[in-house]
Amino acid sequence: MNTGGYLRGRRSPLTKRVSGLSERAVITFLFLASSAAVFITIAIIYTLVEGTFNFFSFEEVKLFNFLFGTGWVPSGRDPEFGMLPLISGTLMVAGGTIVIAGPIGIGAALFLSEYAPFKLRTFLKPVVELLAGIPSIVYGFFALFTIGPLIRDIFPEATYFNVLQGVIVMSFMVLPIIVSISDDAMKAVPRYLREASLALGATKWETSFKVVIPAASSGIAASILLGIARAIGETMVVTLAVGSVAGFHFNFLKEAQPMTSYIAQTATGDIPPGTPAAEAAFAVALVLFLLTFLINRIAGRIVFRIKKGSMAKREPSFLKKKALEIKDSILKKDTMIEEETVSRVIRIDRSKRSIPEKGQDRRLRIRHIKGTLGASLSALCLVIAVIFLIYLLYDVFKGGYGVISWDFLTGEPGWRVSELSIMPAIMGSIYLMLLTLVFAVPVSVATAIYFNEIARDTFYTRFIKRMIQNLAGVPSIVIGLVGLTIFVRLFDLGTSLLAGSLTLALMMMPIIVVSSEEALKAVPQSFREAARGMGATRWQTVKDHVLPNAVPGMITGTILALSRAIGETAPILFIGAIFAKTAPNGVMDSFVALPLTIFYWSRQVEEYKPFAEGTILVLLAILLTMNAFAIIIRYRSQKRRDW
Amino acid sequence: MPPVIALKPNRNWLIAGSGVLVIAMVVAAGCIGGDDGDTPKLVQTGSSTVLPLAIAWAAEYDDAEITVSGGGSSHGINALLNKETDLGDASRLMKGSDYEKVGGDTGLVTSDGQATGPAPTGVTPYKWVVAYDVLATIVNKDNDWAEKLNYTQLYKIFTDDDPAKYWDEVPGLGSTAPHEKIEIYAPDEASGTYDYFFEEIIPKWGKDDMHADTRLNSGDGVYHPSADDNVILNAIRDNKYAIGYFGFAYYKDNTDKVQAVKIADEDDNYEEPSLSNVKNYPMARPLYIYTDGIPEEGDARNEYLRYVLGPEGQALVPEVGYVDLDLVDPTLASGQLSKLGA
Structure with a gap:
C-alpha cells in the first residue's frame, strides 16, 4: 500500500476509506480462491462423466455386462468389458493389505499409545511416518525386485507378477495411516477408564486390550477404512508388481489387474486412443472414485466424531431419523461404548475377585505372562515396521550406490546403459515442483485463511470444506486423467511442464489447505481478540497478527506437500515423457521426471536395474533434504515462539 | 513466560532462508540445465517398439532437443493428427480408422498407409520407413x-x-x-x-x-x-x-x-531370425515415423529425418537390435533422402 510515510501512523479518513476498499477487495479475493475447490470438483466430475458417457456410447459396451461381466478383454477382437476381474483384483489387494496391515498397525499403535515411554515415542512416531513419505514407485520397485524373488523361492508356483508381493509392500505403505489414527484414538480414551480398570485389578495388558481398544474401536475402524481407501486408490505398486492382465480369480500367487492398474495401462500400454478400450479408463475411474469417496466419507465421519467427542445430537428430521437408525445399527453408537467399557471392567473384576498371594495361583501367573506376551507382541509390530523400512533403504542403497557419479547426475544422457544420466529428470522434477508451488500455494493459503479467519459457518462454507476433504481422498491416477482431459486437451496445453504442474497442483491443494488451516488454528484466539479489541479490521488482524505467527507452520506444511508432489508418478503418467536430452527451458516444454524414469527403467532389461536404484536414491535424498528443512523450520519457530 | 507479548516474531531469517532455497534451486537449474538458446525442440511419441530406437537417435542427435515418449502406434498417429507431436512413431501402417477417430474420411488413407488428403485437423501424415x-x-x-x-x-x-x-x-x-x-x-x-x-x-x-x-x-x-x-x-x-x-x-x-x-512361411524354407537374414526371414516388419507432410529444408524435422535415414542414424539401428534399411533394400534410404532434398 503506497499511502505515504506519515499516513501510516495516523488514521485519516482517507486511509480509512482506502483500507476499507482494499479490505473488501482482499476478502473478495480470498472468497474467490476458496471457491477453487468447487472448480476442481467440477473438473473431476466433468472428466469422469464425459469419458464414461463416451465409453457407453460405443455399441459393444453394455452397462449390465460392465457391472457384472467376468471377462475383461478390452483390446481383443471381441472386446469384453466385464468389470468383475478388475474388482476382484482390487478386492484382493485391498483385502490382503488390511489383513496384514490391520493387526500390525493396531499392535504398533497400542505399543506407542500404552507402553512406549515418551522419549521412545517421540523417536518412533516419525520413523513410522517416514514410511508414508517414501514414494509409491519405490514401494512398487521393492515389491517387484526384492519381495518378488523371496516369494518365488517360498512358493515356486508364484508368477513374476503376483498379488502377494504387492499386498506385502502395500501393507507397510498404509501402515502409517492406521498407526497414527489408531494411536490418536487410543490416546483420546479418557484416563479414568484405564485407572478404573487398573484399580480393579486388571493387568496393564488386560486394560489395554479389553478397555482401551474397545473404547477406541470407532477410531480404529476409521483408520482401517482409510487404509482400505488408500490401498484401493494406489496405482504404482499394483502397476509395477501386481500386473496388467485381468483375470477373475482369487489366487494371491497369480497376476491380477486392479482398477488403477488398468487406468495406468491406458497411459503406458499400447491401447489405441478413441477406442472403447481407452475410454473404459474413465468408466473404471468413475467406479474407483465413487468407491473411495464412499469409504473416505464414512471414515471421515467417524474421525470427525472422535475429534469432537461424543456428538451433540441435533433434532433430526423424520427421514434423517430413519436413516440414522439404520446407520446406528451398523456403526456402534459412541455413547454406548463408555457404558460398555465400564461393565466390561466390572466383568474383569468379578472373574478375578479374590487376588491370591503371589506365586500361589497359576491363573495370576498366566495373566502376567499373557500381559508380557501381549506387550512384546505389540512391540514386535513396531519392530517389523522399522525392520522393513531399514531393509528397504539398505536394499536400494546397496543396489544404487555404485552407479551414482558426477556424470550420472549432471551429464548429458546417452542411450547406452553406460551413458545414462538423470540430469534432465532431476531438473524436470525440480521445475515441476517449483511450478506446482506457484500454482498451489497462493490459492491454498488463501482458502485456509478464508475459512479459518473470515468466513462464518454457513451452509456454503461447510459445503466447500467437505469438498476439500473429499478432494484429499481422490486417487492420484484419477487426478492424472483429469489433468489429461482438462489441461492437456481442453486447455490445449499439450504434454507440457505447465500441464504437469497444474495437475500436481490439483493433487496438492487440499493437502496444503489442511496444513495451513492447522497452522492458523495454532495461533491463540486471544491474539485475534486483542487485535480486534484495539480496532483492527478483520484483514488487518489476519495480516499483522495471525499470519506472521502461522507462516512457519504453513511453510512446513507446504514443503512436506511438495516433497510428496515430487515423488508422485501416477498424476503425470499421462503427461511426462520418457527421454529428454536436456532440461526443459520453458513452461511449454515436454519434460521427464525422476519417478517416471524409475518407472521406465524398472521395466527394461536387468542392466537398467541399478540405474533405477540410483535414481531412487537421488529422489529419496531430495525428499529427505526437504523434510529436514521442514523440521528445522518447525523447530526454530517453536523455539522463537514466546506464547 | 514474560508478560510482554511480541506480536511480530522475527521472520527475516525465514523469508531469507526460503528465498535462498528457491534461488539456489533456480540457479542450480540454470547452471546444470544449460541454456542452449536457439536449439529447436521436437516432440516424438508413439510405438513402444520404435521407442528404444527413438531414444538412441534423440541421444546422439545434436541439432535438436527431442523429448521421446511411448504409448503405442495408434497413440503416435493420433497425436500427430491432433498436432500434439512433431514425429509420430508407428510399427504399423496408418489406417482409415485412424482418420475416422479425428472425424476424417477413411478413403483418404491408402492401403500403403499414406494420406492422399489432409485430415480435418489440417494434418496430412507422411510415412517414413526408418528401420525393420x-x-x-x-x-x-x-x-x-x-x-x-x-x-x-x-x-x-x-x-x-x-x-x-x-x-x-x-x-x-x-x-x-x-x-x-x-x-x-x-x-x-x-x-x-x-x-x-x-x-x-x-x-x-x-x-x-x-x-x-x-x-x-x-x-x-x-x-x-x-x-x-x-x-x-x-x-x-x-x-x-x-x-x-x-x-x-x-x-x-x-x-x-x-x-x-x-x-x-511355406513348408520347409526354414530361416534363422537374425538381423542379417532379414530378407529371407518371414517375420520382419518395417517401422515408421510419420510427419505432417514432407518437412521443408531448414525445418528441424527435415534435418532430423536426414540424420535418421543417413549413415550415422542407420549405423545405430543394429546396435539397438533392429535391422537397418540397407540390409533390406539399399535404395530405400536414398530414395527417401532425396525427397528431403538431400
Whole structure:
C-alpha cells in the first residue's frame, strides 16, 4: 500500500476509506480462491462423466455386462468389458493389505499409545511416518525386485507378477495411516477408564486390550477404512508388481489387474486412443472414485466424531431419523461404548475377585505372562515396521550406490546403459515442483485463511470444506486423467511442464489447505481478540497478527506437500515423457521426471536395474533434504515462539 | 513466560532462508540445465517398439532437443493428427480408422498407409520407413524337438482352430516331440507385436472371414498373456515345454537364457531370425515415423529425418537390435533422402 510515510501512523479518513476498499477487495479475493475447490470438483466430475458417457456410447459396451461381466478383454477382437476381474483384483489387494496391515498397525499403535515411554515415542512416531513419505514407485520397485524373488523361492508356483508381493509392500505403505489414527484414538480414551480398570485389578495388558481398544474401536475402524481407501486408490505398486492382465480369480500367487492398474495401462500400454478400450479408463475411474469417496466419507465421519467427542445430537428430521437408525445399527453408537467399557471392567473384576498371594495361583501367573506376551507382541509390530523400512533403504542403497557419479547426475544422457544420466529428470522434477508451488500455494493459503479467519459457518462454507476433504481422498491416477482431459486437451496445453504442474497442483491443494488451516488454528484466539479489541479490521488482524505467527507452520506444511508432489508418478503418467536430452527451458516444454524414469527403467532389461536404484536414491535424498528443512523450520519457530 | 507479548516474531531469517532455497534451486537449474538458446525442440511419441530406437537417435542427435515418449502406434498417429507431436512413431501402417477417430474420411488413407488428403485437423501424415523389426519365436534352451517350425505348425499351436494340446500333436513333429502340455507365454492383445504375429500366421487376420482366432481368445488357458517381455522371458526360461514370441531386440540381450526358433512361411524354407537374414526371414516388419507432410529444408524435422535415414542414424539401428534399411533394400534410404532434398 503506497499511502505515504506519515499516513501510516495516523488514521485519516482517507486511509480509512482506502483500507476499507482494499479490505473488501482482499476478502473478495480470498472468497474467490476458496471457491477453487468447487472448480476442481467440477473438473473431476466433468472428466469422469464425459469419458464414461463416451465409453457407453460405443455399441459393444453394455452397462449390465460392465457391472457384472467376468471377462475383461478390452483390446481383443471381441472386446469384453466385464468389470468383475478388475474388482476382484482390487478386492484382493485391498483385502490382503488390511489383513496384514490391520493387526500390525493396531499392535504398533497400542505399543506407542500404552507402553512406549515418551522419549521412545517421540523417536518412533516419525520413523513410522517416514514410511508414508517414501514414494509409491519405490514401494512398487521393492515389491517387484526384492519381495518378488523371496516369494518365488517360498512358493515356486508364484508368477513374476503376483498379488502377494504387492499386498506385502502395500501393507507397510498404509501402515502409517492406521498407526497414527489408531494411536490418536487410543490416546483420546479418557484416563479414568484405564485407572478404573487398573484399580480393579486388571493387568496393564488386560486394560489395554479389553478397555482401551474397545473404547477406541470407532477410531480404529476409521483408520482401517482409510487404509482400505488408500490401498484401493494406489496405482504404482499394483502397476509395477501386481500386473496388467485381468483375470477373475482369487489366487494371491497369480497376476491380477486392479482398477488403477488398468487406468495406468491406458497411459503406458499400447491401447489405441478413441477406442472403447481407452475410454473404459474413465468408466473404471468413475467406479474407483465413487468407491473411495464412499469409504473416505464414512471414515471421515467417524474421525470427525472422535475429534469432537461424543456428538451433540441435533433434532433430526423424520427421514434423517430413519436413516440414522439404520446407520446406528451398523456403526456402534459412541455413547454406548463408555457404558460398555465400564461393565466390561466390572466383568474383569468379578472373574478375578479374590487376588491370591503371589506365586500361589497359576491363573495370576498366566495373566502376567499373557500381559508380557501381549506387550512384546505389540512391540514386535513396531519392530517389523522399522525392520522393513531399514531393509528397504539398505536394499536400494546397496543396489544404487555404485552407479551414482558426477556424470550420472549432471551429464548429458546417452542411450547406452553406460551413458545414462538423470540430469534432465532431476531438473524436470525440480521445475515441476517449483511450478506446482506457484500454482498451489497462493490459492491454498488463501482458502485456509478464508475459512479459518473470515468466513462464518454457513451452509456454503461447510459445503466447500467437505469438498476439500473429499478432494484429499481422490486417487492420484484419477487426478492424472483429469489433468489429461482438462489441461492437456481442453486447455490445449499439450504434454507440457505447465500441464504437469497444474495437475500436481490439483493433487496438492487440499493437502496444503489442511496444513495451513492447522497452522492458523495454532495461533491463540486471544491474539485475534486483542487485535480486534484495539480496532483492527478483520484483514488487518489476519495480516499483522495471525499470519506472521502461522507462516512457519504453513511453510512446513507446504514443503512436506511438495516433497510428496515430487515423488508422485501416477498424476503425470499421462503427461511426462520418457527421454529428454536436456532440461526443459520453458513452461511449454515436454519434460521427464525422476519417478517416471524409475518407472521406465524398472521395466527394461536387468542392466537398467541399478540405474533405477540410483535414481531412487537421488529422489529419496531430495525428499529427505526437504523434510529436514521442514523440521528445522518447525523447530526454530517453536523455539522463537514466546506464547 | 514474560508478560510482554511480541506480536511480530522475527521472520527475516525465514523469508531469507526460503528465498535462498528457491534461488539456489533456480540457479542450480540454470547452471546444470544449460541454456542452449536457439536449439529447436521436437516432440516424438508413439510405438513402444520404435521407442528404444527413438531414444538412441534423440541421444546422439545434436541439432535438436527431442523429448521421446511411448504409448503405442495408434497413440503416435493420433497425436500427430491432433498436432500434439512433431514425429509420430508407428510399427504399423496408418489406417482409415485412424482418420475416422479425428472425424476424417477413411478413403483418404491408402492401403500403403499414406494420406492422399489432409485430415480435418489440417494434418496430412507422411510415412517414413526408418528401420525393420524382426520378430523371434522363442522356446526353452532344453527344447530339442521344436528348433524349427513352419507357419502351419505355428497355426496349430497359437490359434483356436483345433489347437494342439500336447507337443506330439503338432503336425510334423511326431515322435521326436514329448507328450507334454504346450504352454504359451506371449504378449497380450494391447501389444502391436501380438497383432503382427497373428497377422502373419492367420490368413485374412482382422477381416470378417478370418480363418481362426488366437488361442488367447479360445479360453483354454494355454496362452498366458503378458504386457512385459521380462515375464515372457523368465517363464520360457523356467518351463521346458513353453513357447512364445517377442521382438528380436529383446532376444539379442538374452541369448543365454532362451533359444530362438527357425521359421518357415511355406513348408520347409526354414530361416534363422537374425538381423542379417532379414530378407529371407518371414517375420520382419518395417517401422515408421510419420510427419505432417514432407518437412521443408531448414525445418528441424527435415534435418532430423536426414540424420535418421543417413549413415550415422542407420549405423545405430543394429546396435539397438533392429535391422537397418540397407540390409533390406539399399535404395530405400536414398530414395527417401532425396525427397528431403538431400
